[in-house]
Amino acid sequence: MGSIKTIDVDTKEPKSTLDLISLKSLSRKLKKNAAFYDIAIDVISQAANAIIEESNLGNVNFSLKNSSEFYEIILSDDYQMPLAILTGESNKYQYVIVVLIEYDTEEADVDKNVNNNIVLVHDDNEYCDIPSGATSIVLRLNKKGMRICSQYEPLTKKWEKVDLMATIGYTENQLSTLISKDRNDLSMVVLTLYKDTYDESLSDEELKQLMDDNKEILNLNSFFEDNSVLTFASDSNKKKSLCITPNDGVNCNMITYEKGYYCVDVCLFGKYIQTVYKTTDKEKIIDFANFLFYRLYPNDVIIDAFVSRDTFITFNRKGELHTHIPSNRSQLKLTPDESEIVNIVYSILEAKLCN
Structure with missing residues (x-):
């Protein structure tokens, strides 16, 4: 039979301490990163699938083109999603879905007459802010010249001419660069950073000047x-x-x-x-x-x-x-x-x- 140790409950035995702050900090950082990506997947999926169904593009496969920007957000410790750009194509056209993600302290005010597809998000997360909503649009380009042709309007159910700068804050040339193989072009990195910082758009000439400066x-x-x-x-x-x-x-x-x-x-x-x-x-x-x-x-x-x-x-x-x-x-x-x-x-x- 094993020996029994008697402990005096009134005596406080000294306890050693373990400093694991660095590991706890790393654990929380990784959980925050994972939460950020999980939220991004959920919000982008909802918004993109809604406009795909609305525009009858269920036979087109889409993929995210600016994933590197989401990684940059984590490096900068910002954790607020940039707009998401997804592309797909048919025999004649290339399609671009743009998901504009918004953050607000108050519930998003949705205008039912807006000709865009809006997804509201209501949730809480221990690690990251939850977007208040996401607006998705789909653009159609002619594959021959890769020029913007039109935007699908859910209200009229037609493809109509689009003013890109007014709609998403990019010129035609900037959007074409973003969705091309050269989408990691340094000027696009700087443009995205500028828009996130100042909430302003730049013309092609202004962007060129910014790069020169x-x-x-x-x-x-x-x-x-x-x-x-x-x-x-x-x-x-x-x-x-x-x-x-x-x-x-x-x-x-x-x-x-x-x-x-x-x-x-x-x-x-x-x-x-x-x-x-x-x-x-x-x-x-x-x-x-x-x-x-x-x-x-x-x-x-x-x-x-x-x-x-x-x-x-x-x-x-x-x-x-x-x-x-x-x-x-x-x-x-x-x-x-x-x-x-x-x-x-x-x-x-x-x-x-x-x-």
Whole structure:
């Protein structure tokens, strides 16, 4: 017979602790990603199937053409779906289904006279916001010239001429590029990002100008695109200026290009704080970016930011703010400019935590 151990219930035995925060964080991230895709599949399927049935295109097979944009959403930590583009074809025509997905804090207001197919979504999800609704339309193109011919109108049950810019916010040339084999064209990536950021459309000429204005930062991003996120600058004075930032979800610096200078900015929770370093030398910014984009952090660090060329701060899960000053500095203390940025960052963090 085995021995019996007597335990004094009044005595609290010390318990060891296990720090598994990093694994729990990764688990939640993966669950959030899975939830995002499950919602996308459900919403797009409902909206696309409804317009397919309405337009009698049940004999046409459709496939999603812009899946890479849904992946980019996950990298940017946004988790709000872009419009979905599905294509299919018959002997004479190519068909394009566009699903416009909307998010709203209030229930979508549906106009029964709108000539589009609308699917309302009512659900709750622990990990992602649920769209308030989705509008689907189907376009028909002549396969010979791949030009937009018409849009199916559910009310009249006819294929009618369409104003693309007014309907979905794309020019004919932009939509043709999106659904072509070259749909991952960098200009389309930038266009989608611009529309998501500013909720505005661009003509072909405006898009070309936007690409020209940002060619230096786009070229810089090509060196680090596996570890970077392309976005638009938070500084309101730099509207339409692209920037790159690490995709680690920890660092709060972004690199922009303005008036001949590569600039390193500090931005926290979408708020531009200050430019902390600038140079006209591309090799210098590449050296700095190499360090910025390939950094490793302790598990408890949740915020990291350079406050000058060689000094950075970290903020951990315990609420501790640490400064990291290079040892070759004559006095191991922050400069006045660095201190000002640190104070701003800390006040923002403090306000965020209090809320």
